[in-house]
Amino acid sequence: MKTIKVLFVCMGNICRSPTAHGVFAKLIQEYELSGQVLIDSAGTHAYHVGEAPDARATAAALRRGVELAGQRARRVSSTDFEEFDYILAMDDANYADLAELCDTRYRSRLYRFMDFAPELAIGEVPDPYYGGAAGFERVLDLIEVAAAGLLADIRQRHAI
Numbered sequence: 001m002k003t004i005k006v007l008f009v010c011m012g013n014i015c016r017s018p019t020a021h022g023v024f025a026k027l028i029q030e031y032e033l034s035g036q037v038l039i040d041s042a043g044t045h046a047y048h049v050g051e052a053p054d055a056r057a058t059a060a061a062l063r064r065g066v067e068l069a070g071q072r073a074r075r076v077s078s079t080d081f082e083e084f085d086y087i088l089a090m091d092d093a094n095y096a097d098l099a100e101l102c103d104t105r106y107r108s109r110l111y112r113f114m115d116f117a118p119e120l121a122i123g124e125v126p127d128p129y130y131g132g133a134a135g136f137e138r139v140l141d142l143i144e145v146a147a148a149g150l151l152a153d154i155r156q157r158h159a160i
Contacts, residue, residue, distance in 0.1 A: 015127065078103075091125060
């Protein structure tokens with residue numbers, strides 16, 4: 001069986017995308033799909049390459065039983081488009097940056113993450129970096145719903 005590869009992408013890869021990575025990893029573990037789904041995260045910019053996720057994102061995630069430790073920021077590369085089956089942008093600006101980098105052969109792999117949560121009618125996961133703790137909680141709320149929708153899509157599309 002083919003491994004499904006999922007990449008979450010935000011700007012700096014220290015808040016939203018590592019949070020989505022952690023939330024989705026927990027969900028995959030709960031459904032006992034760890035051997036069938038590989039998860040990573042990256043940023044469209046190189047501001048924080050090598051850094052751990054933001055301490056506020058880490059603390060908010062831990063309160064919900066989601067572990068972000070061990071993740072390190074990296075910048076998205078052109079090979080990611082060939083490697084990953086799902087490349088999920090957290091907002092429209094990052095989607096546009098990714099679309100610019102993406103070879104047209106792989107455009108079908110590029111998604112807006114919140115498209116997997118249509119019931120919320122929200123197009124973007126807002127960047128909590130310059131806000132307070134409530135912003136990180138809101139990000140988790142949105143990511144949890146979209147992660148469940150993404151998992152449902154993967155399970156249906158790939159029969160796992």
